[in-house]
Amino acid sequence: VSGIKKPFTEVIKANIGDAHAMGQRPITFLRQVVALCTYPNLLDSPSFPEDAKKRARRILQGCGGNSLGAYSASQGINCIREDVASYIERRDGGVPADPDNIYLTTGASDGIATILKILVSGGGKSRTGVMIPIPQYPLYSAAISELGAIQVNYYLDEENCWSLDVNELRRSLNEAKAYCHPKVLCIINPGNPTGQVQNRKCIEDVIHFAWEEKLFLLADEVYQDNVYSEGCQFHSFKKILYEMGPEYYNNVELASFHSTSKGYMGECGYRGGYMEVINLHPEMKGQLVKLLSVRICSPVSGQAAMDIVVNPPIPGEESYSQFIKEKESVLNNLAKKAKLTEDMFNKVPGVHCNPLQGAMYAFPRIFIPAKAIEEAKAHKMAPDMLYCMKLLEETGICVVPGSGFGQREGSYHFRMTILPPIEKLKILLEKMKDFHIKFLEKYA
Amino acid sequence: VSGIKKPFTEVIKANIGDAHAMGQRPITFLRQVVALCTYPNLLDSPSFPEDAKKRARRILQGCGGNSLGAYSASQGINCIREDVASYIERRDGGVPADPDNIYLTTGASDGIATILKILVSGGGKSRTGVMIPIPQYPLYSAAISELGAIQVNYYLDEENCWSLDVNELRRSLNEAKAYCHPKVLCIINPGNPTGQVQNRKCIEDVIHFAWEEKLFLLADEVYQDNVYSEGCQFHSFKKILYEMGPEYYNNVELASFHSTSKGYMGECGYRGGYMEVINLHPEMKGQLVKLLSVRICSPVSGQAAMDIVVNPPIPGEESYSQFIKEKESVLNNLAKKAKLTEDMFNKVPGVHCNPLQGAMYAFPRIFIPAKAIEEAKAHKMAPDMLYCMKLLEETGICVVPGSGFGQREGSYHFRMTILPPIEKLKILLEKMKDFHIKFLEKYA
Incomplete structure (x- = not known):
């Protein structure tokens, strides 16, 4: 200028x-399915593969009037929530996932902001404290400040590959108790901006700590497909929670988040995402659904894109290779x-x-x-x-x-x-x- | 059950x-353009009309990496905001519209909730009052209560086809001044749930009232294409404001809203919308952009759908008839x-x-x-x-x-x-x- x-x-x-803006190409299959849903005349076209058509038909059957243009239920399209639950079960080696605990969101950000909104309450010394890693993704600090909650910092250990040390969680929590009521513990794994991948032991420690301290766990797992280092592996908080036994999985409240925006698909513009929320108190669940219903529903084309992320081609299908x-x-x-x-x-x-x-x-x-x-x-x-x-x-x-x-x-x-x-x-x-x-x- | x-x-x-859920068919041209944007291979297909391809190419050029999967600017894709501005100018008989005043939103609801958020401030007796019609669309009462603002009711006149009487506005405002600081006046025209269409005189009276009382006007005009009665016509608040002269159009703060969800297209699921905001204080504008940027951007496929609503086929084009x-x-x-x-x-x-x-x-x-x-x-x-x-x-x-x-x-x-x-x-x-x-x- x-x-x-x-x-x-x-x-x-x-x-x-923003992967596509940097030249990454969309995954063909995902776009084929969304195009078929958008313009169902293409279901007659021989240039689209059958496995894409099958998925498009299924998604459209879940839509009001078989159209991406109808509102969905506030929680998201039923058959897509079922696909998300199946995906989670496969990913977590058979740990059960209930479609009723799945909420389709406008990107993961929307889910995180919405959950924080229902968890934050109270004023003065009983103001809600929300523990977040430092360094953090600024969505957290912005949402916390917008809600008038208290940001409680715990520091990741740069000397140890940005790992999370449960002693640092404890220090942070104990100090915070003097001036607020810490209720929520946010984890970003794999880390943004730090890129660390938490090992099983670390996740177990965090879950035990959350159980002990009755903290609501938010697990931001949008980079679950983005793990590169030799010897590193993604473990979901949900899976480890189940493996720790019923005392944990019947008590610890956990919301975990995923999105169409990262991973290998990089579909940021669709604003697709989901959250799985377990052990949420029924009263809070009512509040959550009410809050979601004010915005009516998340974008239905983003829901469709999310479906393909959790339900991609499988071996034997035409588009698999x-x-x-x-x-x-x-x-x-x-x-x-x-x-x-x-x-x-x-x-x-x-x-x-x-x-x-x-x-x-x-x-x-x-x-x-x-x-x-x-x-x-x-x-x-x-x-x-x-x-x-x-x-x-x-x-x-x-x-x-x-x-x-x-x-x-x-x-x-x-x-x-x-x-x-x-x-x-x-x-x-x-x-x-x-x-x-x-x-x-x-x-x- | x-x-x-x-x-x-x-x-x-x-x-x-929810038009499509009740069997209304999507507008072919809109879906063709969105499908072309979704799966650009179709740009080579002879079964899509040239005018649809032309629009799809233009939208994709406005997208990062030419992909609907890239984030857009928080305010929305530039060329789509330009198309919205041109649409408003055509609709309003040449009254100028500045793309810089246009914000693409996640449906109109998102725009309304966001504007209310930046306008509401203060506590106690200086709590912000927001005037809304009764009957109203419940988004307003929900947003006002969520923000801790005060809902100030003015009643539409059922005996006179649910018309808005400026004396009732005055009564309502004067009573409200005793317990809050009324700053915002919301209008729904054509009315939801009441279906009335305001005439020019009524709109002039409302604008004069807002000018006199320094109220920020919110004009919810999502039903602007849905006018049926003989002798009724849609007049936008923006147009009437300009026709009332510079004393008004240089001073009255106005946000008006439109959406892909209603009208003849009924594309609710895309969550497309825009707002035009004029005379917004630069400081407030900074706050608005900051607030929008927390959610990064509205769904890009919804932005594309909005583009077709404001930029449909014109006489002479292949798809016009x-x-x-x-x-x-x-x-x-x-x-x-x-x-x-x-x-x-x-x-x-x-x-x-x-x-x-x-x-x-x-x-x-x-x-x-x-x-x-x-x-x-x-x-x-x-x-x-x-x-x-x-x-x-x-x-x-x-x-x-x-x-x-x-x-x-x-x-x-x-x-x-x-x-x-x-x-x-x-x-x-x-x-x-x-x-x-x-x-x-x-x-x-």
Whole structure:
């Protein structure tokens, strides 16, 4: 706009997990089914595979008037909630899932904000405390502040690959009890922005802690398909909860979230998602349904997209081989880029990057010289904001300062997605390296 | 479920404005464009018309990575906001509309709830008062209560076809000033549930009143295409505001709302909508954008559907004649059903029904005998709730009691959609007549 010449030719938006915007192609099968649902005349077209048609017919049968244009029930289309429940049972090795506990939401964000809304109550010293990891995904801090609840921070351990230590949970909870009533514990696994993947032991500890302290668990598991590191595996909180036995699974209240936006499909624009809520008090459930019904229903085309995420082609079906090829291509690429990013950052002096075990972000720690910190202070700016602004101005690369996610006092980070195509990512990482070295020199 | 035999074979859901669920067919052109956007391979198919392809290409160019799966800007896709602005200018005879004032929303409900959220502030005696018509659409009362604002009722005049009288606005406002700070005036035109269409004089009076009293105007105009009565015409608040001159159009703050869900398209499931907001204070605008960005963006397929509502085929284009045929068929049918419903209800003793000038509901006044009122009180039920429950049990017809919308003390109503196909609607109205007569006899 200003006409001032910049030392770069394009802005690279590595600030937001928006896969398609960075060139990732949609999964063909998912789009075929949604197109068939959108324009059912295509059900007669020989150019669409039978397995896609079968799913489209089933979804349409679940829609009022067989149309994506009808409202669904507030909780979501029945047959899609059934498919979600079957998916969860398969994923969790047979642990039962009840469609009645499934709610289709407008992306995961909507589910998280809605659950928080029914859990938050009270004022003064009995104000509801909501425990969140630091660093966190800013949806949490925004929702907590909007609801007038109290944000209770627990810190992830950067020295140990951003792992969650239950002693830190306990410290955080005990301190919070002095000024609020902590009721909710939020977990992001795989982590955003930190990319750690929690192991079974960690999840068991967290569940035991929630049981002991009667905390409502929110498990944000939208990156459940995005696990890359050797030896890492996604375990759902629901599964581990069941494996811990009836004392736990009959008592611990748990809401877990998934979405069409991440994983290998990256369908952010459809705003599809679901949550599974177990052990919710019937009175709270009534409140939840009432709250959902004010917005009538989540977008039905997003519900359809969610259905394909949980009900993809299976071996023997016509579209299976293409589907698997596309899915694995996306995930293998992300795994390569995760490793590449970690390795490249760790070669830069003054940068430390934990392994990107999962999700789709790097959150490296950066050393910022004292002189740069002074300059930032003079501009009333967080030092990592200054760093990111300079990076943008000099290279066209857009990343988000760590201060937007929270970090330990005196440490500085930024979040960058690994979504650009690999050749572009390499160039981008080279540019960031050069920038960082010059930055260190300039403010030495 | 219970297995008890009911005296009917199907439940007819005349309780919600869900056109496709009641058998209305989608507009072909709209679905063609959305299908093309969903699965762009179809852009090579000879079975899709060129004008649909042209629009799909344009929408996709506005999407990140040319995909409906990318997030859009929080305010919505630029080229769609431009199309909305052009639509408003055409509709309003050339009154300018700025795309920068357009926000694409998740249905109109989302826009209304979001605007109310930024307008409501303060506690105690300075709590924000929001003026709403009685009867009202319950989204308003729910949003107001959720925000902790004060609902300020003004009554529509049932004796005069549910018209809005500015003296009643003044009475309501003056009384409210004693206990809150009224800041917002909500108008629903054409009316839901009342179906009245406001004339130019009425709108001028309302705008003058809002100007005088410095009230923020919310004009819910989602039924702008649903006007049936001879001599009635839709006038947008925006247009009349401009025609009243710069003293008004430079000062009165106005948000107006539209949606894909009603009109002739009835695409409720897509959750598409827009709002146009004028004279919003820049600081408030900043708050609005911040609030919208928490949910990232409205569903992109809903945005695409909204585009076709505001940018349909024009004369000379390939799809024009089919589009007009489909559109007029829906609207002519609704007009017939509006007249039929009014006439049939007014033949029933103890029922009075104002003309259904617009929208898609009848809101007849029903006489409920004293004995029935007593029975309802014994069950701690609103008398019209008892009436609607009995109607459902005996006929399978589902309508909504007037007490859900608000009504003058001692008067009783229900809301019924006119969406069932005409032959079915006739049978339904006959059944309701028989039910009503028997009801009067039973409780005589």
